[in-house]
Amino acid sequence: MKIKKDLLQTPRGTRDLIGPELLIWKRVTDICEEIASYYGFEEIRTPHFEHSELFSASLGETSEVVEKQMYSFRTRGGDSLVLRPEATVPIVRAYFELGMQSLPQPVLLYENGSFFRHETPQKGRYREFGQFDLEILGEDLAVAEATVIRVFGLILKELGIDASLELNTMGDKECRASWRKELTSYYRKHLEKLCKDCKRRFKENPIRLLDCKEQSCQEFKAKAPQMLEYVCDECKAHFKEVLEFMDALEIPYKLNPSLVRGFDYYTRTVFEFIAEIKTIKEDGTEENKSLAVAGGGRYDYLGQVLSGKDLPGAGGGIGLDRVVSILSEGMDDENFDQFVKAEKPKVFLIQLGIAAKRKTLGLMEDFRKAKIPLAQSLSKDSIRGQLRLAAKLGVPYSLIMGQKEALEGSIIIRDMDSGMQETLPILRAIERLKMKIK
């Protein structure tokens, strides 16, 4: 019979996580959570879907994510919902909904979960992607973004990922607007000579003009008015404070005047951690590619937009898919074992015949309580096959129970290296094993 293959395939841009990749993933999120908790962040889990307007109001009506990338659907009752495309907005929503204004400020939260965007999948970019997100709510001082950056930096370091920090400031409402005006009038003069993408950007989101990688646009980009020249005194002082934190914490950074982020809610500080990745092209040559592994910034107007109340805050996210893919590519078996700290079974339980099988199935619980990691075969009958499996797993000891042992309540401990065996009553065998595998 022919199996219908498309039934057996995950939807585009999604995948099953299993095996070594999942072990790395879990370890990564463990490290994230461990460090974040230590620095005072509390976990929150927001729903996977929210009201559509929540995002369209906050991310910017014209942002790519809102326009084209949200998974939206209607409920039977007629509500318009979307799968969450990012974490900051739901967390700010939760802040107000749960009345976190009454907690000691600022409120530090982290969220680890899946987010959804309808994009063309690429390496490290999926339609369901994992992100570890940090938010500091109710703090307008530079210490907020400094802390977020600090913790991301520590996490990346702990993971062994070499990433460089890029910083920029986008100003506040007023100074950003005046800069944007300058930028627009500057680019208007050269509009004819720009690439077609830039012509589109000019109309839709002029700030993005600074992102262009087209060769022919570089000279315009270089001479374009820079945010830093237009930023108001308050914003400048704020940014300076952020940089002073970086210096004090000895976090190296690079100012990147063309670093702008996609969502409307960002104000003042924006940051990205960029990892350099070696990729091997088809012709065999190596190429260095830079990939943003974490990013975020300050969002002082988001609270106002969502609730009409002021709520300064800063936050950001680590892209887990990217981090995991970087880690698994640069990891050999030894590094892997060390990294994931997986507990390998130490003992293989062999049973021969139905009486022994019944007995050993009951015994499993005694071994679990004695904290002896145990492996076994559910279906193999021959001692040959079971020993073969035990050898493949590399366990130091096997336990063998046959008809005879099942009858007399004993069990054989076999040392897999030496081949030495001894027969002991079951309880004593458990004690003996506990000693041996320590």
Add this chain to the structure above:
RNA sequence: GUGCCUAUAGUGUAACGGUUAGCACUAGAGUUUGUGGAACUCUCGGUUCGGGUUCAAAUCCCGAUAGGCACCCCA
């Protein structure tokens, strides 16, 4: 959303348009059934899907799907 490249058992691969799609690894069974790692034997398992060209298609063409890369965007 756009462009380019790719698609053969679970994995890695082979097959001038012409036998029964070959090989390795993995998996399963076994090599006188209560003793493993080696070796050997056997077995399961494949041309992504749908059209077309042809006497003949894994191979050529078109479309769909999926993957990779770049752009766009972004974590």
